[in-house]
Amino acid sequence: MERRTTAISFVFFVSAIIIFILLQEKDMPLRMVDRATGLFAYLFIFLAILSSEYMMQMMKIFGTGFITIHHLLARIGISLMVIHPIAFAFEEKSISVFLPVLYPLKDFLELAGRPAFYLILIAVAAAVYRKHIIKKWKNFHYLNYLAFIMIFMHAWLIGTDLQYTIMKILWISMALIVFGVFVHKHLINSRS
Numbered sequence: 001m002e003r004r005t006t007a008i009s010f011v012f013f014v015s016a017i018i019i020f021i022l023l024q025e026k027d028m029p030l031r032m033v034d035r036a037t038g039l040f041a042y043l044f045i046f047l048a049i050l051s052s053e054y055m056m057q058m059m060k061i062f063g064t065g066f067i068t069i070h071h072l073l074a075r076i077g078i079s080l081m082v083i084h085p086i087a088f089a090f091e092e093k094s095i096s097v098f099l100p101v102l103y104p105l106k107d108f109l110e111l112a113g114r115p116a117f118y119l120i121l122i123a124v125a126a127a128v129y130r131k132h133i134i135k136k137w138k139n140f141h142y143l144n145y146l147a148f149i150m151i152f153m154h155a156w157l158i159g160t161d162l163q164y165t166i167m168k169i170l171w172i173s174m175a176l177i178v179f180g181v182f183v184h185k186h187l188i189n190s191r192s
């Protein structure tokens with residue numbers, strides 16, 4: 001099968017699993033939005049990171065350059081990521097949900113999505129303004145890896161949908177792949 005079709009089918013397949021699991025437990029509309037946007041933000045941020053592993057192959061696979069695909073995935077991921085806590089803030093009728101909680105460790109890990117939210121915004125801003133202000137923009141862009149692992153913990157610990165084994169497998173697989181991309185780019189490639 002053509003590689004482009006395989007990649008797109010894979011995204012649809014994972015999305016179908018997420019939607020199926022999401023519909024297992026019906027909640028109030030705002031809570032459904034909060035869950036759905038959180039889950040799909042994770043998927044699209046994952047795909048944005050994964051696309052960076054295939055920078056050279058993008059043109060061959062999708063007929064367009066890395067940055068176009070990377071942007072598209074990032075745009076979808078960030079939009080969903082922004083809606084996710086806003087829906088929760090409406091639910092709680094409080095903007096305090098945007099405040100990071102650093103202590104104790106258990107709360108920090110459960111609510112690690114909060115600091116991760118800001119880390120991604122910084123990482124993305126550094127990339128958007130890379131030509132203008134920040135020389136070492138890539139160092140800031142690497143924050144995406146850290147944020148992803150924090151989001152993994154956050155979802156794992158408090159996600160309604162993460163109680164299902166299939167979702168646990170999906171979530172761990174994505175986190176391991178992101179770890180693999182990091183190791184490949186920075187530990188293996190930088191040595192050779």
Ligand code: HEM
Pocket residue numbers: 045046048049052067070071073074075077078120124127128141142144145182185
């Ligand atoms: C959710 C948002 C995003 C995520 C998770 C993300 C993640 C990543 C990751 C993991 C890399 C590989 C870095 C490395 O280890 O070398 C990368 C590369 C890159 N990203 Fe992003 N990114 C996002 C958004 C953006 C945006 C909005 C832009 C541009 C405006 C951008 C521009 C770039 C560029 C140019 C590279 C290639 C760097 C190089 O030449 O090695 N990214 N991104």
Ligand code: HEM
Pocket residue numbers: 034035036038039040041042045081084085088097098099112113114115116117151154155156158159160161162
């Ligand atoms: C201010 C920032 C954030 C707040 C207040 C927040 C709040 C929440 C809450 C209350 C839940 C539990 C929902 C439930 O399952 O019932 C949750 C789960 C989740 N959050 Fe966040 N979050 C934040 C940041 C993030 C970020 C940046 C992401 C990035 C993708 C994210 C992804 C997720 C995921 C994947 C789940 C699991 C959803 C599920 O299992 O249904 N969160 N978040």
